[in-house]
Amino acid sequence: MRFRHRAAAGFAILVLPLAGIVGLSGHAQASAEAAPTATATFTKTGDWGNGFGGNWTVKNTGASAISSWTVEWDFPSDTKVGSAWDATVTNSGNHWTAKNVGWNGAIAPGASVSFGFNGTGPGSPSNCTLNGGSCDGGPSVPGDNPPSAPGTPTASGVTDTSVKLSWGAATDDKGVKNYDVLRDGKKVATVTTTSYTDNGLTAGTDYSYSVQARDTADQTGPVSASVAVHTTGGGGGNPPTGDKVKLGYFTEWGIYGRNYNVKNLVTSGSASKITHINYAFGNVTGGKCAIGDSYADYDKAFTADQSVSGVADNWDQPLRGNFNQLRQLKAKYPNIKVLYSFGGWTWSGGFADAAKNPAAFAQSCYDLVHDPRWSDVFDGIDIDWEYPNACGLTCDSSGPAAFKNLLAAVRAKFGKELVTAATTADGSAGGKIDLTDYAGASQYVDWYNVMTYDFFGAWDAKGPTAPHSPLTSYDGIPKDGFNTADAIARYKAQGVPAKKLLLGIGFYGRGWTGVTQDAPGGTATGAAPGTYEAGIEDYKVLKTSCPTTGTIAGTAYAHCGSNWWSYDTPATIKSKMAWANSQGLGGAFFWEFSGDTSNGELVSALSSGL
Structure with a gap:
């Protein structure tokens, strides 16, 4: 990527x-x-x-x-x-x-x-x-501490329309007066005991409950961790997802300039249409897994309007940041599994040291993923090595067995938890797929995220223009084997089971400027302007700023003014999902949520297509 x-x-x-x-x-x-x-x-x-x-x-x-x-x-x-x-x-x-x-x-x-x-x-x-x-507008009581967070509620006696909740008592220097019970972030009751039965619920529905204490001065303390409850009956809950993986990457840095928070997965409707999230990225340095951005990961305080629960973070709560927001998301959508993804384009250089001692690497990753502060957030690990025994941002010479050995150690440590990997889509003869034992390594993973995009782009500043995510080859394609079908075929030929291969979709386009012709194959003068980086732009921008001109090899392209872009649309995604089904693939994934429209039209196309 x-x-x-x-x-x-x-x-x-x-x-x-x-x-x-x-x-x-x-x-x-x-x-x-x-x-x-x-x-x-x-x-x-x-x-x-x-x-x-x-x-x-x-x-x-x-x-x-x-x-x-x-x-x-x-x-x-x-x-x-x-x-x-x-x-x-x-x-x-x-x-x-x-x-x-x-x-x-x-x-x-x-x-x-x-x-x-x-x-x-x-x-x-x-x-x-x-x-x-x-300072939060509360009562004027200097010197009086607010109460502590109560214990995480436990649910019992769940019926079609009710649930009983119980929790550990909070503490306070002046005494706890009562507790607010929050359902999906909104107060539904205030009680003086440490239990409450919530009635009038809807059958077959998911709810999330938490509690906060009030002291004798009516100050509220931190909100407890939440418990997910699914009422019986009704046949409701999360929509059926079948056995296909529908995975999206969530970037830790998206909360900054892009202002894309975990809550956007809820407001866009995307959370109800996916099965898995890869949280990107943890660092790989010194042969070990490490935190990528501690502020974004577990320290940033989200306001009530930014939060999945609708409740603002407190300055002294045990966990804030994206990790806490993912915890709240899982409480609301308990079918979603979250994996912590390590490496990526920028941080893959650290895998060379990791490959020297796979067991130590695996132990460091396990310890980080299972840190007690957020151990309930993650359901496994994703290894994003770009690229073993080949060149990406840096070149690796660990050998064709290094990737398999690394994943074997990770699987041994993580046991039955999810273990996945993002892999190259270079289907050319003698290309990146051929340089590594992906078949041998596949026995240790649940699936591979095959990065079937970024085949062509404005790093070739003069062109020729070409779709960055062609499904198939076509007359005039700049490089043989640089397409989805050839990549998938090469993995299958190497011995990787089809059900362990996911097809990748980019929620963005790549483009050139100085282009005069509509059709692919034109010359250019450089990268087209982009919001964050030249030569790249989100789908949500391109769909109106440069509408499609045509389709080539299953991917849309657009020529507007002197700029030429290629990107996937809901229509091309549906056709790619049909192809994935025909190939017996395990599902699909995409990079990444924030490129989609505010109503999640690309996620909807991917989900319905599978």
Whole structure:
């Protein structure tokens, strides 16, 4: 997958609730009126290693004006404020105070003001108060910690219309008053005990339950982990998926510039039409599996509108980030299996060291995938080595048996969990498929994701123009064997079972500029402009910016102005799925969710086609 690059994090947001404010004598707030209906939100605007940019936004959420404001918070001892603007910032040890300047103290209802600073150190704010009250708009109770998260609910007595829930008690320094019961992220009851029976449900339906505690000051604590419940009867639940794999890649970096979150799988309708998700990517370095982007993976706090559950992340909950969102998705769609994918185009260079000690590599991957913080999120592992015993971003010379040996070690460690691999689609004679023992390795995998796309593109700047994902060969194809049918045939000939081969679909197009002819085979001057990278563009953009001109080898192409693009459409995907069925393939997969339309039309075509 040629374009798997990591995007830099644009920003990090923390909405900080009151959590045991460290009061300081002498910090009088007589001039600051109490504001229980106002919030203070911290945004990390940039990070340059030994320093960062910070921004606070104070918003008046009440019905009357605020005349002045004071924000207080704690930083770890290794984190400090440097220069600040639009506020007077002082500190006493690790406790920091920001007061409005003369011109920005008054805030009308619904309005907000901001101030910023440059900081040093790695820490994040905690124990925030606004005008002596909670920064999340809660009651004015400085010094009173919110309650802890209750235990994960357990379900019993499930019927067509009801379920009994029980959970472990939360703790609080002043005492727990009651519990809110959340169904699919929305409060359905408040109870004083640690159990609740929810009635009036729909038969054969999936629900997700969690709970949060309230203390005697009515502060809410973190939401518990959720439990999935499927009511009996009705024949409902997730739609039948048959025995075909319908898998999509979710990229960890898509939450940044693309603003594509796990929740988008729900709002687009795609989550109900897939069977598996590959989370991309974990790194491979020093012969071991490693976290790819810790902030995106398990630290980023999602707001309520970004969250699958509809509940905002708390600053002190045990797990945030994409991993927690995937956990919430699985609670809502329990048929979906999630695999942690390691490597990819950028990080495949690390597999050469991994191949030197496959057992140690497998152990490191197992330990990471089964980290107690997120062990329930993943159902297996995907190895994306681009390419064993061949050249990708780097060249590998581990030998034809290295891939098989690596996967044998991974299977031995992961046992009956899912083990899969993304593999080349170079079906040319003597090409990448022929250089590795994919047949021998296939005994250790559940399936191969055959990357039947990126055959041709604007890395050949002058062309000739050609579809990047041809299903079959055609007169004038630039390179023999660079098509789906030849790749699948070569795997079968090597001895890989058809049911262990998935056909790949790209949810994007590749294109050239400086092209004068409609038909493939034209000359070009370079890569066509793209939103994130020259020569590549999402389907959701191309479908309107450069509508299709025709079809070649089962893939659409489009000539608009001087630009020439090729990409798959719902129609070509359905035809490719019919071909996959005729070949006895195990299903299909795609790279990647964010290229689809907001209503998931490509996922729908893939799912219905299988």
